[in-house]
Each structure stands twice: as structure tokens, then as C-alpha cells.
Amino acid sequence: METGISLNPERRAAMVQSGAWNDKLITDYLDDAVANTPEREAIIGYQVTEDSRIALTYRELNDRVTRMAAGLAGLGIGKGDVVACQLPNWWQTTALHLACMRIGAILNPLMSIFRERELRFMLRLGEARLMVIPKVFRGFDYEAMMDGLVEELPKLETLLVIGGEGNRSFEQRLMGTAWEEQQDTAALFRERKPSADDVIQILYTSGTTGEPKGVMHTSNTLFSNVRPYADRLHLGSGDSALMASPLAHQTGFLYGIMMPIYLGSTVILQDIWDAEYVCKVIAAEKPAFTMAATPFLADLVKTAPNHEGELDSLRIFVSAGAPIPSAVVEQAGKVLKAKIISAWGMTENGAVTMTCPEDPPERASQSDGKTVPWMEVKVTDFQGNDLPTGEEGNLLVRGASLFVGYLKRPELYGVDEDGWFGTGDLARMDKDGYIRITGRTKDVVIRGGENIPVVEVENLLYKFPGIVDVALVGCPDERMGERLCAYVTLDDNATDVTLAEVKNYLIQQQLSRNYLPEYLEVIEAMPRTASGKIQKFKLREQAKEVHLEPAKRS
Numbered sequence: 209m210e211t212g213i214s215l216n217p218e219r220r221a222a223m224v225q226s227g228a229w230n231d232k233l234i235t236d237y238l239d240d241a242v243a244n245t246p247e248r249e250a251i252i253g254y255q256v257t258e259d260s261r262i263a264l265t266y267r268e269l270n271d272r273v274t275r276m277a278a279g280l281a282g283l284g285i286g287k288g289d290v291v292a293c294q295l296p297n298w299w300q301t302t303a304l305h306l307a308c309m310r311i312g313a314i315l316n317p318l319m320s321i322f323r324e325r326e327l328r329f330m331l332r333l334g335e336a337r338l339m340v341i342p343k344v345f346r347g348f349d350y351e352a353m354m355d356g357l358v359e360e361l362p363k364l365e366t367l368l369v370i371g372g373e374g375n376r377s378f379e380q381r382l383m384g385t386a387w388e389e390q391q392d393t394a395a396l397f398r399e400r401k402p403s404a405d406d407v408i409q410i411l412y413t414s415g416t417t418g419e420p421k422g423v424m425h426t427s428n429t430l431f432s433n434v435r436p437y438a439d440r441l442h443l444g445s446g447d448s449a450l451m452a453s454p455l456a457h458q459t460g461f462l463y464g465i466m467m468p469i470y471l472g473s474t475v476i477l478q479d480i481w482d483a484e485y486v487c488k489v490i491a492a493e494k495p496a497f498t499m500a501a502t503p504f505l506a507d508l509v510k511t512a513p514n515h516e517g518e519l520d521s522l523r524i525f526v527s528a529g530a531p532i533p534s535a536v537v538e539q540a541g542k543v544l545k546a547k548i549i550s551a552w553g554m555t556e557n558g559a560v561t562m563t564c565p566e567d568p569p570e571r572a573s574q575s576d577g578k579t580v581p582w583m584e585v586k587v588t589d590f591q592g593n594d595l596p597t598g599e600e601g602n603l604l605v606r607g608a609s610l611f612v613g614y615l616k617r618p619e620l621y622g623v624d625e626d627g628w629f630g631t632g633d634l635a636r637m638d639k640d641g642y643i644r645i646t647g648r649t650k651d652v653v654i655r656g657g658e659n660i661p662v663v664e665v666e667n668l669l670y671k672f673p674g675i676v677d678v679a680l681v682g683c684p685d686e687r688m689g690e691r692l693c694a695y696v697t698l699d700d701n702a703t704d705v706t707l708a709e710v711k712n713y714l715i716q717q718q719l720s721r722n723y724l725p726e727y728l729e730v731i732e733a734m735p736r737t738a739s740g741k742i743q744k745f746k747l748r749e750q751a752k753e754v755h756l757e758p759a760k761r762s
Contacts, residue, residue, distance in 0.1 A: 247266075325717065340370065437467065457555075506686070537570065
């Protein structure tokens, strides 16, 4: 598949010279771990609903990866082909990425919350030839959903279902056949081994114009983030990681799949966030590190007092996706031994800025950190001029972990001739180089670390009978960061519209439930500029006064 990546020779030469790009693949690190510590547990997986635990050593993981890779090749997956998966935090996600790497395929992880509307677009754009899904997860039938989509996806040749039956069964068709005995896997893997500059991952980021973009990364761009990240946090092979953030997010992918294998350590995967269950897992497995969105930290802080002494192994908790309330950091200092680290990043870069373990605790609530090695940020005005310390402006980023393009959308790759990428965020920088995200130029609401594509939801609501104008904004929420508020005006024939009606309508339009508004207000007229544009900043001010029911655990 033609991806349309942007990787110029000058950038490569500079990155190699700096040491940021070392041309190593995750399978190189896997080989090292298998050679050095074959009986060390590579993955420990917890499925919350079943209350089950599975553990795989590096040797066992490698054996499964070899079979999966040979099987994928046997099913017709070639070098450069896209393999999609919509899986929870199960061992199969990690193994599937490693198997794709063995044969030069590209993994496209998809969030479990996506439904027909998102999948139809993403699978078509990515031209996925094979997809792996669970039969059922959290009570939702993924196979039934895909049954309604497969006829619209002519490129999708194979659907494998974990827990499925017959020809679709992941267990029978891929794992139950000794594929590795049907071919010379060593020769196959040598022939198919990708370059460290080949695209290996496509992740979709929520679109601000109604269309998600496929962010493309290489081994070099991803590992140039993983390596300094682990160094800043002083993590080593003896430090296991707990990952309850989705592996289909860059957070989960980088620090739940790639970093543990890079370190030769153990990852503990949990498929559903539940603070009480997390405490049980921490007590049993003794992880040193975790990273999650701010609401996860708030939940853990509330639950921790019931588990005194059981969480002491946790040394580092990195929180990102929304500013950390100072009250949460203060309370964390009382009930957790973990150092709270604040971070900012994007799908396009991974974590770009982080506070340091050596920083005073209040840094985590007052800033989003300073750049990790091999990355740079600057704050400019709208004309591109650098701004003095402390002034708010556009946040730009450049460096080693910057992605290499948007899938089939080279015109959207907004990197200037000097390598700077406009993040769409507003920020200010202090004298020590620490930044603080102050807002967004992009029209996106971030709820619980999950970007909500506002324009897409607005476009759907404009089709709702009786609605004339609609504007979606975020209202502040202590736990979720923001929650989605809808302001609408009605035509003369419409008397009223309720939040329940709007939600039901959006569900009928196959929109993910995570994108549904949680507050609705009918207003007489939208605040507008002289040119007619809706003044969302006024609605955001209004939304600050909205009082919602406490957010449910998600």
C-alpha cells in the first residue's frame, strides 16, 4: 500500500548522528530478551470480567509470535500490508505487533470503543487485509458488528475472532495450526525483515474536520521516544509496568508494548479499568511504573486508603491527557509512595514533555514538564514569531519522535522547512523550559484522556429534526478533565429537544457512546462574531457553571 510518508535524507542523517535513531526493531529487543532471560515473564494479563490471569515467559511469547507470524504469511499477508485489530489489553495485541514485525506488515490498532461509523472509514482508508477482534467484550458483540460491515470492505480478506468458531476462530485458524512447521521461518523472517524507517504502526487521531487522520510511525520514531522516556524515569529490566491504558492508544502502545520489551522487563496488562481491581493487581504483581489519564489517577487516589501498604511497589505514576488537579497531587502524596509525573504528548510524537522524578511534587500540578531528549518545543505568536518566557501562544514541536506522515494525506503533514510541527495547542513556557498547556486551537474536547471529534458530532446533530444551530464545548470536570456540553437552537416548529432524544439519535447514527454529550441546553441564539462565526469561548464560559452528575467510571 502506498502510504505517502515524509522522510527526508537530511532528517535521517541528523537523527542517526545524534544517536536518536539506532535502527533497531522491537524484534531485535525480543531476541535479546529470549537469549538472556527466556524464563522471565514477558506478559501477565488480567481479564477483569472473568477475574483471570495468564502469564507468558519471553520464550513462550516468542514461540507464539513465531507461529502467528508464519500463520499471517500463510494467510497471504505480505510485506507492507496492513493488519488491523480491535482488541482490549490482551496478550494477543502485543503478540500481533511482534508477528507483524517479523514479516514486515503494518499494525493498525483500533480502539475498542469504535463502532460502525469509525471502523467503516478507518478500515477503508487503511486497506486492512486482515482484522482480529474479540467475539464479545464488555457485553458487546464485535463479530456481529463486523458482519454488518464486511461487505463494505472489499480489501478485508480475513476476519479472525478471539473466542470465535470455525474458519474465523483465532485460536483454531491461527494458533491451532503448526504454521511454523510448514515453512522455513528463519528464511521468511530474514526476507521480510523491515527497515527501521519503514512504517510499522498506524494509529488514528480524532479529526477536527470530521475525518480522523492515520498517524504513521517507524521503529526509529517510536524507539527514539521510548528510550529517553525510560531513562528519565530511571526504569530498568527489573521494573515491571502496569498498563490499563488502551494498547490502541499511543500511551499503551509505547509504554505497554514497546518499552517493556525494550527493557527486557515484564508488563502487566489489565483489560478494564477498575480502581479496586487495579489495587488487587498491584498488590499481587508489584509493578514499579504505570501511565494513565488523569481520571485513572484520581480514582486510584480515592481507593488507595483502603489498601494501605499494598501499593508501595508503585514508584512512578505518569499522568497525561489533562492537567492534574493540585488536590489530587496533594492527596496522592499522602496515600501513595509513587512519584506523580505530569506529561504532555500526542499520537504524532508520544510523550514530548515530562516532569522529572527529582522535581518537587507541585511541579506535576503546575506544569506539563520539559522536553525529553531529542525533542524540542517552542511557543510562538500567530505570525510564527518566538514569544518571551511566560507568554501564551502556539505550541510547536520538532525532533526524533515526530511522525512521518498522515496515511494517504501528505498535504496535511504540517511540518515546516525547519522541521517544526504545529500541535494545535496553546501553551506558555517558564524560565526553566517547563511548559503549561493552556488551551487548544483545535476544536477538540478531551474527556478522560480521549479526544472527542467535535466537528463530526456537530455535523450529525445538524441533521437532527428541529435543530438549527449546534455548538459543542467542554465543561470542566475534576475527574474526567472535561465533559461534553451541547448548545442548540431550534426552528420555529420545534418546541423542545431532550438530552435523551439527542443521545438516542446519535447512537442510531452508530456514533461511539464515548462521544455522546452529557449536557444539553436549548438557547435562543448562538453568540456570534460580526462575520457570523459562533463564539465558542462565550459558551465555554457558560459551561463552567454547568453542574453535572458525577462521571461514571469508564
